[in-house]
Amino acid sequence: MELETLCSAAKAAKYEVAAIDTDKKNAALIRIADLLVAESESIIIANARDIAAATTKGMSIPLIDRLRLSEDRIKAMSEGLKQVAELPDPLQDVLEEWERPNGLRLKKVRVPLGVIGIIYESRPNVTADAFALTFKSGNAVILKGGSDAIYSNTAITSVIKKGLKEEGITEDAISLIDSTDRETTVRFMQMRDYVDVLIPRGSAGLIRSVVENSKIPVIETGAGNCHIYIDASADLSKAKSIAINAKTQRLGVCNAAESLLIHESIAGTIFPEIARALHDKSVELRGDETALASSEFVVPASEEDYGKEYLDLLMSVKTVKSVDEAIAHINKYSTHHSEAIITEDKESAEKFLKGVDSACVYVNASTRFTDGFEFGFGAEIGISTQMLHARGPMGLKELTSYKYQIYGNGQVRG
């Protein structure tokens, strides 16, 4: 479909989607969940075309694996939709309510954002996932997936549209842009008249390109150069297990730690043990002079290392003289995603929590907890690293805006 026609149809559908009641939305999510499993064969056949094209193109094995859909993965997608059906509808909330001296009664109520555009890369499960969250929060969604997954995404979208139709809901609640060329993507980012918000999901390069080119308001997600700061009073066993967990539990995710800060007073005490433990997990440590002098498992760092999101078995190490220096270093190099202090000192903890300018700041816990499910939101569309609108994990509430409903009895302004 022509891009502008598609965007215009989504805009035309948004008020209809906004008005669907909770039960009907949940029924549709459950029906679509069942349809995905029932029609998994057609999805897997479509996916095979993507896999074949990717193989011909010489795509790497891990990327092909991310692209692949199996019965189990489709079942997981289906389960995800059912979980979203069980979450409370964010549109039911009255956020505030008050009366003015002139008798006007004001009600601040949640409303959907409208049309949400999502630009993402190769994982086709995002298609179902993003639909479920935007739909439950009353939005119409326009998806622009990667060219690698175009057949899979088309098959999944067509199952979703079928489910919507069966429930008597407009199929324009979901649209998939089927051109995969770059020019279409750039044109999509100019569709400010139709699309209310754009959320990019994927690599740092994708996100940068959206931020650079979009005329639509963007929620920036993703990049995480996360820090673990081990304070003078840190408990060795907490420091060791948190550093290992944050760095190695899953390498390629935005809430994994990339940099270790150590207070100078622990350089010769507990740091060598932590360095050995990380080395035993195959992590290469790149550190400053003090770190180098304190452990045989440290190689020299360059200035650039401190700004890097490795997403790999690599970690930078920087020695600081105080919690203040740790905070200043983090605020300079981090992507404002997630950082942790390991300390037994309450004052240091509070200083760190207050001073570090990141979405999620931890005391004695792994940065890996920055996640909508771990926070108890029951869902996650992404993790915002910007200041506007939403910060940190974004669940259903973060996919909404609000409006004021004002009750008068003839008031005019004097």
Next chain:
Amino acid sequence: MELETLCSAAKAAKYEVAAIDTDKKNAALIRIADLLVAESESIIIANARDIAAATTKGMSIPLIDRLRLSEDRIKAMSEGLKQVAELPDPLQDVLEEWERPNGLRLKKVRVPLGVIGIIYESRPNVTADAFALTFKSGNAVILKGGSDAIYSNTAITSVIKKGLKEEGITEDAISLIDSTDRETTVRFMQMRDYVDVLIPRGSAGLIRSVVENSKIPVIETGAGNCHIYIDASADLSKAKSIAINAKTQRLGVCNAAESLLIHESIAGTIFPEIARALHDKSVELRGDETALASSEFVVPASEEDYGKEYLDLLMSVKTVKSVDEAIAHINKYSTHHSEAIITEDKESAEKFLKGVDSACVYVNASTRFTDGFEFGFGAEIGISTQMLHARGPMGLKELTSYKYQIYGNGQVRG
């Protein structure tokens, strides 16, 4: 000062500004308020240079009047600062607090946005006003005023900096861009590495240009094509006084009404009286055929009239068959700012409140109430017409973001 140096200094100051306690912020606001009055002579001399340049340029009398500063206007600016000092500090609020089954304790707390850029036009009082609100909410501000007011803005900024210095606060809490050429403005809008949010204040043209050119996240403010819908069951006296107030109480403001919708059943009953009353206030009504046939005071409207923000003694009139048609018309033509229904029918009222997609939706009250002071926020930096972050009048709270502070005792992710 070179633009990048100035932006970088503001960024370097932002954490210092964020950490200033409430009492110190209030003391600085009061000191600056007093200094503005004490140094009003130097401000008025600077303002005279702007007035002289504007006169030479042939600026219109009303615009010159907006530019002019008098002892009284400076006193009003000073009072404005003192009022902001009296408002509660939005950074004191803990927004939410909860515990997860794994023992993690999460606290969602307000934080400043960081560095706020404000691009505005000729009224120099915005300089003091914008400083007060951004400073009280813990932000550093970079101001880019219009070239017409450059001497006035420079004088006001220098008094503010003097006051900050006397209170031992970094002068970089406020910066004024002193180049007034367009190229600097465009370069300023690219300073994403330094500026967290950009708020344009001024004409529709200014706002459009910022939205088009900015790489920094923008809060779009301002344009208001506001509607008054007179329902079948409307009370004549409410309808008449609200229509007159919303249209004529102040013409050049964004919350003034620009379009009148009438239910067809009142075309021949109460509409003629309302049309006459508006005509008596010198309002030219441009209507559709039914409106034309119902009142001698209506001239024909063109399609474009329905999309216009006149800011003048003009109003479009459109006849509709139902509240649903009124809602659809509004959602098509409005700028999503403020709209009102005049009705004695509860069902129509609720339908309208729910269906109209605008920041502020009224029942039986004038759209002129869309204002931070009228809402009880005690202040206003502008009225947002976008969905992201904030919608409607923006006070101190709307100039903040949040972060999560998470307390653990060694938790790692499994």
